[in-house]
Amino acid sequence: MENVLACIDASSYAASVCDLAAWASRRLELPVELLHVVQRKDAVAERHDLSGAIGFGVKSSLLEELTQLEEADARLQVERGRVLIAACTERLKAAGAVDVKPLHRHGGIVEAILEREAEARVVVIGKRGASREFAQDHLGSKVERVVRASNRPILIASCAIETPRVVVLAYDGSQAAGRALERCANSPLFRGLPVQIVSAGADDDKHRVLLADARSKLEGRDVTTTLRQGKAEEVIANVVEATPGAILVMGAYGHSPLRTLIVGSTTTAMIRTVHVPVLLMR
Structure with a gap:
């Protein structure tokens, strides 16, 4: 069944994506698939581990600690995603979306979008991702990758939108x-x-x-x-x-x-x- 694929993350663009997806859902009379992706991380790389420069015993201890931290961080990311999806689902319903199907995935953001777009009439994404505060004058790199690779129309949400007229x-x-x-x-x-x-x-x-x-x-x-x-x-x-x-x-x-x-x-x-x-x- 065709849908409007709305792709959200923890950035401030999530609200605009929801509002724009609800507008598209109403006009196209299609349900919304609400996609949130938790990206996989390398705990050692994320924490700039330097344990290779010291003794094996200490290194093993550090790696065990890093693994525990990674597991805790993964659980936290999943819980944050659950809360985000719940809030966005309510926003979409309040804005009159035809129906909402939440979808939580792990892996690469671009890859997940390209997989799910097979059933999408249009894909809705934010102009920048969760790290936008560090690149105010740049387009999100994942946005350009999605646009170049996608076979679907891409509807890009600005930070604040009004109903298109x-x-x-x-x-x-x-x-x-x-x-x-x-x-x-x-x-x-x-x-x-x-x-x-x-x-x-x-x-x-x-x-x-x-x-x-x-x-x-x-x-x-x-x-x-x-x-x-x-x-x-x-x-x-x-x-x-x-x-x-x-x-x-x-x-x-x-x-x-x-x-x-x-x-x-x-x-x-x-x-x-x-x-x-x-x-x-x-």
Whole structure:
């Protein structure tokens, strides 16, 4: 059965993920699978064990102590996860989610998400993970890994959200942008919402035809278009900022990871800088 896969951790993004997942659940009329993953840790590595530099007897004693600490920490992480899932389940139900299925897993976060997305219509994750306080200006590394590897639309929650009321569609004519346009046109997620199509480039025939073609695929909808010259990430961010209740919809990572490493990525820049939900289509 299809669902909305909501992925939570101990970060302050958990509440936003729940609110956004509940919104998606209501509009898609699908239940929510609430996923929390306890990551496996190496006690020796975590505690920077230096016992190899001292005697064997002392080393054995330290390793035994580290094992006990690891076991205690694992139990604590499981209990924290149980409390987090319970609180998020209540929040989802209070927000009108169709149904909620809690799921607690151990292992790798990215691997667990990719496994569970097989039944997901959309995957909802926070912009940053539990260590976000140490990287305020960076996108969570696991978020980018999920987006690059996933076959599903990824809905990324900002730290605080309001209910989406306007779709801002970033459109450049690429295949990924075309899939984003198709989603805007046909998905119940955006039914009845006005759409603002925004493109960065010169005000010439090429870009006017591009926007006109995109607009034609949203016939019968409340559609406006914006064409501005400048860097795509700046143009899109300015339109989003000026649009109350916006949700940004765009294609994701149109270039290879190597090219992205060299020249940067509009996708990463948009997720990092805008303060609204972002739906990414591969």
